[in-house]
Amino acid sequence: xxxxxxxxxxxxxxxxxxxxxxxxSSSVFSSLQWYRQEPGEGPVLLVTVVTGGEVKKLKRLTFQxxxxxxxxxxxxxxxxxxxxxxxxxxVPRGGSNYKLxxxxxxxxxxxx
Amino acid sequence: NAGVTQTxxxxxxxxxxxxxxxxxxxxxxxxxxxxxxxxxxxxxxxxYSASEGTxxxxxxxxxxxxxxxxxxxxxxxxxxxxxSQTSVYFCASSDRGRSSxxxxxxxxxxxxxxx
Numbered sequence: 419x420x421x422x423x424x425x426x427x428x429x430x431x432x433x434x435x436x437x438x439x440x441x442x443s444s445s446v447f448s449s450l451q452w453y454r455q456e457p458g459e460g461p462v463l464l465v466t467v468v469t470g471g472e473v474k475k476l477k478r479l480t481f482q483x484x485x486x487x488x489x490x491x492x493x494x495x496x497x498x499x500x501x502x503x504x505x506x507x508x509v510p511r512g513g514s515n516y517k518l519x520x521x522x523x524x525x526x527x528x529x530x
Numbered sequence: 531n532a533g534v535t536q537t538x539x540x541x542x543x544x545x546x547x548x549x550x551x552x553x554x555x556x557x558x559x560x561x562x563x564x565x566x567x568x569x570x571x572x573x574x575x576x577x578y579s580a581s582e583g584t585x586x587x588x589x590x591x592x593x594x595x596x597x598x599x600x601x602x603x604x605x606x607x608x609x610x611x612x613x614s615q616t617s618v619y620f621c622a623s624s625d626r627g628r629s630s631x632x633x634x635x636x637x638x639x640x641x642x643x644x645x
Contacts, residue, residue, distance in 0.1 A: 451633075460534075460620050460636025461573070506573065510632070517563075517588070518634060522572035 421445065422507055422521035430527040434496050439524040441507030442489040448510060450483055450490045451518070455504040497528045532556050534637035536621040542643045543611045551606040551640050553621030561624045562604035563588075563634065564596060566617040573620070579604055611644045618642070 423442045431437055441450065449468040453461035465474050467483035467490060474481045478501075480493040494501055504523045511519040536553045543549055555562065564576040565588075575588030579598040593615060595607045604623075608615055621637040 458639070460622070460638055461634075462636070463633050466633070517575060517578060518632070519575075519589075520573040522570065 420522070421511070421519050422509065424505075424507060424521040424524050426524060427522070428525050428527075430529065431497055432529050433498060435528075436493070436495050437497055437526070438491055438493045439505055439526070440489065440491050441521055443509070444488065445509075446487050448487075450487075451508045452481055452490070452492055453506040453508060453520075455506060455523070457503070461504075461506055494526075497526075499528045499530050502526060502528050534621055534623055534635050536619075536637035536640050538640060539638070540641045542645060543608075544645060545611060545613060547611050548607065548609050549611065549642075550608075551619055551621070551642075552603070553605060553637060554603045555621075555623040555635070556602065557623060557635065558601070559623040559625055559635075560601070561632075562598065563622040563624075564594070564604070564606045565620045565622060565636075566590065567620060567639075568617050576606065576619075608642075611642075613644045616642060616644045 425440050451466045452464045455461040465481045470485045470487045472483045478495045482491050504525050506520050506523045508518040508520045511517050534555045560581045563578045565573045567573050574590050576594050577588055577596040579585045582601045585596050597605045619640045622634045624632050624634045
């Protein structure tokens with residue numbers, strides 16, 4: 419059983435559209451992170467959420483941590499081709515704050 | 531600002547050969563990691579080193595060994611490569627154990643093919 423379920427697995431949209439991707443689990447987490455990975459590169463941290471119900475904004479990206487701290491969403495407004503990449507959520511595992519378990523990711527393609 | 535540097539970037543091995551992936555970070559981080567990334571499997575932790583002088587197994591340690599050479603360097607060794615070890619390998623580092631979340635910085639990846 420996968421600890422983190424990300425959906426959708428693939429998403430292809432046109433420039434200017436809005437989208438939401440999800441990261442779900444049956445477990446409660448102390449924090450949750452979102453990373454973006456561009457082709458041929460390593461993942462880069464976008465945001466960390468730690469409080470249930472927390473909403474963080476990063477330009478056109480809005481991140482929300484579920485009230486019960488079991489799930490999270492990432493909403494992108496007016497997507498641009500530069501948003502193309504693999505979006506990964508990650509949580510601490512095994513009681514350790516410095517080991518992360520990653521979801522399988524959502525591969526987003528934004529077409530011009 | 532180099533960050534996390536790993537070498538080589540590409541490598542082709544024959545089954546049974548050995549090799550070492552090298553990794554160095556210049557951010558004075560305590561913790562270092564090796565992950566592998568496979569299609570449909572996501573990123574999986576192979577080994578990690580919480581601090582200099584310590585190493586521990588992650589989710590998929592079989593077939594690998596690691597050495598934390600000093601605070602900067604963390605190497606991953608394949609003693610007898612198998613086709614199942616064909617993957618993209620990422621080295622990463624982080625500050626140790628901050629309670630509000632731990633930012634992990636990744637290298638650019640090493641593409642390994644075992645034939």
